[in-house]
Amino acid sequence: MRTSWADSVASESSFAANGDSRPARSSYVPPHLRNRPSNSQPLAPAPVEPARTAAGARWGGGAGRDAGRPGFDGGRGIGGGWNSRTGGWDRGREREANPFANDDDAAEVDFDGQENSGINFDAYEDIPVETSGDNVPAPVNTFAQIDLGEALNENIRRCKYVKPTPVQRHAIPISLAGRDLMACAQTGSGKTAAFCFPIISGIMRAQPAHRQRGIRTVYPLALILSPTRELSVQIHEEARKFSYQTGVRVVVAYGGAPINQQMRDLERGVDILVATPGRLVDLLERARVSLQMIRYLALDEADRMLDMGFEPQIRRIVEQMDMPPRGVRQTMLFSATFPREIQRMASDFLHNYIFLAVGRVGSSTDLIVQRVEFVLESDKRSHLMDLLHAQRANGVSGKQALTLVFVETKRGADTLEHWLCLNGFPAITIHGDRTQQEREHALRSFKSGATPILVATDVAARGLDIPHVAHVVNFDLPNDIDDYVHRIGRTGRAGKTGLATAFFNESNASLARPLVELMQEANQEVPAWLTRYAAARASYGGGGRNRRSGGRFGGRDFRKDKFCEWLGGGGEHHGGGGAYRGGGGAYRGASSGYDGGNPCFTSAWD
Numbered sequence: 001m002r003t004s005w006a007d008s009v010a011s012e013s014s015f016a017a018n019g020d021s022r023p024a025r026s027s028y029v030p031p032h033l034r035n036r037p038s039n040s041q042p043l044a045p046a047p048v049e050p051a052r053t054a055a056g057a058r059w060g061g062g063a064g065r066d067a068g069r070p071g072f073d074g075g076r077g078i079g080g081g082w083n084s085r086t087g088g089w090d091r092g093r094e095r096e097a098n099p100f101a102n103d104d105d106a107a108e109v110d111f112d113g114q115e116n117s118g119i120n121f122d123a124y125e126d127i128p129v130e131t132s133g134d135n136v137p138a139p140v141n142t143f144a145q146i147d148l149g150e151a152l153n154e155n156i157r158r159c160k161y162v163k164p165t166p167v168q169r170h171a172i173p174i175s176l177a178g179r180d181l182m183a184c185a186q187t188g189s190g191k192t193a194a195f196c197f198p199i200i201s202g203i204m205r206a207q208p209a210h211r212q213r214g215i216r217t218v219y220p221l222a223l224i225l226s227p228t229r230e231l232s233v234q235i236h237e238e239a240r241k242f243s244y245q246t247g248v249r250v251v252v253a254y255g256g257a258p259i260n261q262q263m264r265d266l267e268r269g270v271d272i273l274v275a276t277p278g279r280l281v282d283l284l285e286r287a288r289v290s291l292q293m294i295r296y297l298a299l300d301e302a303d304r305m306l307d308m309g310f311e312p313q314i315r316r317i318v319e320q321m322d323m324p325p326r327g328v329r330q331t332m333l334f335s336a337t338f339p340r341e342i343q344r345m346a347s348d349f350l351h352n353y354i355f356l357a358v359g360r361v362g363s364s365t366d367l368i369v370q371r372v373e374f375v376l377e378s379d380k381r382s383h384l385m386d387l388l389h390a391q392r393a394n395g396v397s398g399k400q401a402l403t404l405v406f407v408e409t410k411r412g413a414d415t416l417e418h419w420l421c422l423n424g425f426p427a428i429t430i431h432g433d434r435t436q437q438e439r440e441h442a443l444r445s446f447k448s449g450a451t452p453i454l455v456a457t458d459v460a461a462r463g464l465d466i467p468h469v470a471h472v473v474n475f476d477l478p479n480d481i482d483d484y485v486h487r488i489g490r491t492g493r494a495g496k497t498g499l500a501t502a503f504f505n506e507s508n509a510s511l512a513r514p515l516v517e518l519m520q521e522a523n524q525e526v527p528a529w530l531t532r533y534a535a536a537r538a539s540y541g542g543g544g545r546n547r548r549s550g551g552r553f554g555g556r557d558f559r560k561d562k563f564c565e566w567l568g569g570g571g572e573h574h575g576g577g578g579a580y581r582g583g584g585g586a587y588r589g590a591s592s593g594y595d596g597g598n599p600c601f602t603s604a605w606d
């Protein structure tokens with residue numbers, strides 16, 4: 001049980017905001033069950049009807065993009081007529097809570113004095129985009145150019161999305177054409193919608209599938225996997241907005257929350273299942289979920305999902321259960337980073353896929369001012385204090401801007417939080433030793449501004465879309481440059497600007513070189529002392545662990561490297577002998593061979 005001052009302040013303010021005098025812990029409701037109408041009945045198990053979501057009237061027949069995939073009923077082709085679908089919610093459409101209901105409340109939170117320049121996707125206009133693969137569908141410029149269906153278009157309007165972001169402009173037509181996709185695009189650039197829109201629209205337009213019947217087993221049509229519970233909750237919330245009143249039902253399942261509740265929710269019908277791998281395996285083993293009907297598989301933060309920690313679970317889910325094989329299902333992998341080794345492994349899951357790279361690695365970093373300061377371990381706390389004081393002094397009415405502080409260990413997070421609170425800075429932590437309730441409470445308290453400093457381990461590094469984060473501090477730098485990219489990407493999202501400060505010392509020497517290169521690519525000012533560190537490292541041949549996932553771009557299709565190897569010219573690309581590849585010149589020089597004369601791949605510049 002948390003007892004810190006910050007917690008009590010945050011909990012009090014959140015109770016007050018809810019007009020609720022009961023303590024949150026005793027009234028805990030999992031996030032996916034919130035926002036239901038207050039008079040909704042307790043969730044009694046609904047009559048089990050596994051085929052229900054497929055049974056309603058769906059789109060009329062016609063040749064669809066899935067037509068070529070065995071096992072799929074035909075859907076309407078793109079541009080076909082749209083009818084009202086009454087599948088997922090046909091027995092209780094009136095009970096579908098409005099997922100936009102809380103948006104106005106959120107807008108009322110007073111973030112005066114914090115950076116909020118509004119959505120400015122023009123900032124991404126001149127971002128280079130590269131695609132490779134066979135017959136790449138052309139990008140679109142507007143949502144109107146894509147026939148997503150009126151209900152989904154209405155939700156796009158409700159989300160206030162005026163035009164698609166670069167990754168959406170390219171990825172949506174690719175996915176709507178039924179192609180497998182590996183997409184690498186900057187943090188905060190709208191990847192969630194890029195995979196959700198085609199899935200929702202595809203389910204809406206397809207003929208009802210003949211689903212299996214099981215006693216209590218459900219048969220989702222789409223599976224979205226993400227590495228953390230909070231990210232799954234966030235994707236679920238987004239997907240519910242996108243699918244509001246479309247008849248497509250989205251359910252979330254993640255660890256740390258009561259499984260019985262999640263099973264009851266699943267029994268009410270599921271078209272799209274958003275899940276963390278561990279909880280999904282549990283549900284599969286209990287035969288509560290079957291993957292037999294999966295048409296769409298999306299892995300968010302795909303490089304993380306396929307790294308050593310998660311790979312066995314993902315292989316089990318995708319290859320060893322009852323999911324249709326690649327080529328039959330459609331598979332979409334998304335991340336801001338895609339190391340080459342992971343791409344190679346990921347290709348096991350894909351069929352004749354298109355690789356899409358939008359911008360540089362972490363290239364939202366043009367919007368994020370990156371600073372690196374040399375700070376000895378023993379000076380870190382006082383240095384942080386200086387930053388926070390300065391920030392408070394600069395904020396309107398002395399308010400603390402939302403600041404996310406990354407540390408390496410869970411223990412480190414707790415001690416830093418305690419110390420900050422003792423020194424008058426309201427802080428709260430999120431890490432793997434906290435209960436799920438504590439984790440969700442911490443996020444809510446931070447998002448609302450009640451506790452403006454969140455001390456986090458890498459559990460909060462990926463995917464979380466927290467508006468108004470003004471400053472990310474890498475109190476402890478990560479060992480891997482890709483982790484740095486994701487961490488700083490918690491600010492400077494959706495076209496806004498942000499600030500990222502890193503405390504660097506001897507113990508981070510292995511990161512010097514990739515950090516310098518990343519900063520140079522993002523037109524950041526690199527301190528001379530850091531360049532010297534990087535040069536010293538290079539002369540030792542160090543930095544092998546931190547192979548960047550691409551040079552100028554968010555990623556580089558590893559198939560092209562393979563092609564160059566075959567031509568006998570691959571050495572340069574790999575920085576031979578395991579040394580960090582890139583260093584600017586060698587890599588960039590090699591990229592001329594990358595674009596030209598490759599008979600296997602088309603390459604489109606945007």
Ligand SMILES: Nc1ncnc2c1ncn2[C@@H]1O[C@H](COP(=O)(O)OP(=O)(O)OP(=O)(O)O)[C@@H](O)[C@H]1O
Nearest residue numbers: 161163164165187188189190191192336463465494
């Ligand atoms: N077309 C759009 N117009 C306006 N806002 C958008 C658009 N698409 C997405 N957004 C908003 O941009 C923000 C970032 O989107 P999202 O979380 O999907 O980014 P991401 O690319 O998945 O980031 P990360 O790599 O950190 O996971 C969200 O608040 C989302 O609502």
